[in-house]
Amino acid sequence: MNQGINDTNIAETIVRESRKPELLSEGNDRCTIYAVPDGFSLQTDSALEKLQNRPWRKTGAVRVKTADSFIHYVNTHRCDESLLYAKVDPRNIDTPLQITAVFNEHQGGEVDDSEPGWRDFSAVLIPESSHEWKTWNAHNGKAMSQFEFALFIDNNSKDISSQDGYPTGTEMLQMATQFEANQDKQFRSAVRLQSGGSDLQFIDTDDATTVEKMKAFDKFMIGLPAFWMGQAYLLEAKLRYRVHGGKLSLWYDLIRPDLVINDAVETILANVKEKTNLPVLYGEIVK
DSSP: OHHHHHHHHHHHHHHHHHOOOEEEEEOSTTOEEEEOOTTOOOOOHHHHHTTSSSOSSOOEEEEESSHHHHHHHHHHHOOTTOEEEEEEOTTOSSOSEEEEEETTOOOSSOTTTSOOOOOOEEEEEOOOBOHHHHHHHHSTTOOEEHHHHHHHHHHTGGGBOOOTTSOOHHHHHHHHHHHHHTTTSEEEEEEEOTTSSEEEEEEETTEEEEEEEEEEOSEEEEEEESBTTOOEEEEEEEEEEEEETTEEEEEEEESOHHHHHHHHHHHHHHHHHHHHOOOEEESOOOO
C-alpha cells in the first residue's frame, strides 16, 4: 500500500517537474515562440524593454503647430524610407491642413523583397488657424442686427485694410456708428450710387417726416493671416442687407476664402518639401 502511494507521488512529481515552457520556434529580431503550460508565465520583450536604460527602437508621435518646429523634428529623425502625408480640407476653418511624417515607413522596392516598416514613429503638423481667420469666417454670411453689426465692426476694425477703392477702417467705424444710432428707427429706402455703395434712409417712428440719411459701403477689404504666426492675406468682403418689418439686417460675404487657404497651404507645403527634401503624398494612412 505504501509502495503504491510512493509510486503515485513519484509520478506526480515527475509530471509536475517536467511541465515547463517549451521552445517552439526561434527566429530573428528577438522573435521567439514558446508553449507555456498553465501555472507558468514568460516576460515578453515589451515588458523587459521597460527595464532597460533606453528603448530598443524609436516609437511615438509628436504634434506641433508651426512649420519650423515640424521641419526641425523631421530633419532630426528622418531616414531614407520616411514619407510625408498631407491631408488638405479648405472647408475646414479650424484645421484645413495636416501633415504627417512617418519615419519608419515601408521601404520602397518590390513587395516581397523590400523591408517593411512599423509605421509607429511619426510627427504631425497641424497649423492652427489664426484668431482673426476664425472670427471673420465664423460670422461670414450670418445676418446681424444694426447694433450687432456695428459692434462686430468696432471690435474687429483693426483687420480692415485701407486699399484703393475700399473704405478705411475709420470710415467703416463711422458707418457702424451710424447703423447703431439708427437701430431703433424704421428703414425706409435704399438708393444704389454709381460711385459704389448705397444711400440709406431711415425715419423716426414718432415723426415720419424726419428722415435720417447715411451712406453704406457695398464692399470692404480685410487683411488677416490664415494661420497663427503666418503671413497676412487681403480678402474682399461684400456688404449685404435685408429688410423685414421695417428693420434692417446686415451681413457680409467673404469672396473666395478658399483661395486664401489654398495659397497658405501650398506655401507651407512648399517650405516643408524644400527644407526636408522628402516627398509629399496628398492623403493619409487609413490602415
